[in-house]
Amino acid sequence: ALQRQLEVLSNEMAAWRLQQIGQETELSRQLGAAVLLVLGLMLALGIAAYLSIDRLILRPVARLADDLKAHAGRGESLSQFVPAVRESGGLRDVLVALQEQVKARERELNHLAHHDSLTGLPNRDLFRRRLADSISVAQQHGMPVGVLFIDLDRFKQVNDSYGHMVGDAILIEISRRLRKVFRQEDVVARLGGDEFAILLENLHQREEMTRLAEKALSAIERPYEVAGRKFYSGASMGIAVAPDDGTDPDRLIQLADTAMYAAKQDEGSSYRYVSPELTADAAAKHALENQLREAIARGQLELHFQPVLSTSDGHLHCYESLLRWPHAEQGMLRPASFMNALADAGLCSAISDWALNEIQNRRPDDHAVVSINLSARLLHDEVFARRLFERIDVGRLVPGELIIEITEDTLETDLRAAARVLHELKRRGVQIALDDFGTGQASLSHLRRFPFDYIKIDQSFIAGIGNVRNDEKLIQAIIRLAHALGMRVVAEGVEIAVQRDFLVAEGCDFIQGYLVGKPTASGQSKP
Secondary structure: OHHHHHHHHHHHHHHHHHHHHHHHHHHHHHHHHHHHHHHHHHHHHHHHHHHHHHHHHHHHHHHHHHHHHHHHOOOOOOOOOOOOHHHHOOHHHHHHHHHHHHHHHHHHHHHHHHEOOOOOOEOHHHHHHHHHHHHHHHHHHOOOEEEEEEEEEOHHHHHHHHOHHHHHHHHHHHHHHHHHHOOOOOEEEEEEOOEEEEEEOOOOOHHHHHHHHHHHHHHHHOOEEEOOEEEOOEEEEEEEEEOOOOOOHHHHHHHHHHHHHHHHHHOOOOEEEOOHHHHHHHHHHHHHHHHHHHHHHOOOOEEEEEEEEEOOOOOEEEEEEEEEEEEOOOEEEOHHHOHHHHHHOOOHHHHHHHHHHHHHHOOOOOOOOEEEEOOHHHHOOHHHHHHHHHHHHOOOOOHHHEEEEEEOOHHHHOHHHHHHHHHHHHHOOOEEEEEEEOOOOOOHHHHHHOOOOEEEEOHHHHOOOOOOHHHHHHHHHHHHHHHHOOOEEEEOOOOOHHHHHHHHHOOOOEEOOOOOOOOEOOOOOOO
């Protein structure tokens, strides 16, 4: 019985051990599966993380690096290699390289922001900052600071006649010559267009500025050779000195600009220092310009019409439109007293458009022929010319009822550039008159190059009739010359019967002046 109990116990123990082994085996299998599952999940998460980082970070950074490298490679100063992510195996190298590229690009952009792209000279903004710093330092040591403002003479003619490539080549050469003339510590800047400025410091006397100014003008006057052609240019220069003329940088530049314009009116290729007289003139000019702008804004300018009569039968031939400004203090002003201010303010185009509107909408008679004087600037203005052609092409202006007058001074320098516009007007049926003949530098070659319909004899010659024999001879010669060239003649400023009788006897075609009619807003006036 004891033996059987022991066997039963032994069998139960064996069964329990088998059960324990089975449980442990199952637990081990479950643990193994769990471990495999965790490892699989970790691997999947790692792969997903890598793919995400590669797609969202690494590849965009690599593309950014490649793009920045390619963009920077277009500039000479940015030629460093940017390692690709897959080649370097590290993001840090790319980011460091990108940072260097960005810094280099910032330096390049900063240089471009403060220097002229054509000549490499400092631009207006940098020049002004350097001028402000120089004035501040000079005031502490009691030293003068000079500002030289240079504007090239007749440079626009080069661009108009030969193109901007030739003009740019001349500007580059001028900048090179100016850098050679002035000292290393001087600042030579290009302010824009054909305007240059020089900052002079560490000078003791004005004579030093004068010497450098003369050297600069001489350097600019030397001939230029571009594309096998020789070109010549001069310059006008204005000089302002701090603290004598002020210590505000903008004011000094403005004063030097004013002095430059005074030099340009003298004879060209000269210089002028700022003076109290120039300052007073500039103030008066500025006041006149402001008054003119206000008068335009308020619609206070008027267009008057003066009749032009035929000498053969006394009938009306046309009207000349004349700009008038009824000034509150100075009375009725003629264009001669404010035309320069109008041009300097850049308002010639706007005023001429207004005048053409007036001629279009309000003329003395429905089909009267009306003449209008256009300046040389407008004949170079492509936008204005297109508007004028459009007015004619769409019928807002009848070409047979319009005469365009250009003054004789246009022929001195601007006929070549203006000829295209004038020929286009002639082709459309507009008549062209040469105004103020005899007061400028028109030559026979000018008359031959362009077939004017009318020549208008200036009133200064008409005033000599009956008093100045030479004036009478000149009038006779002009009339015969014009008729020989197939042109008709208009005599301006006819005020007395003696003048009219002389002109009729000499065969002058038309007359205008107070004797036959004064300019009025309606055009209807009696002598």
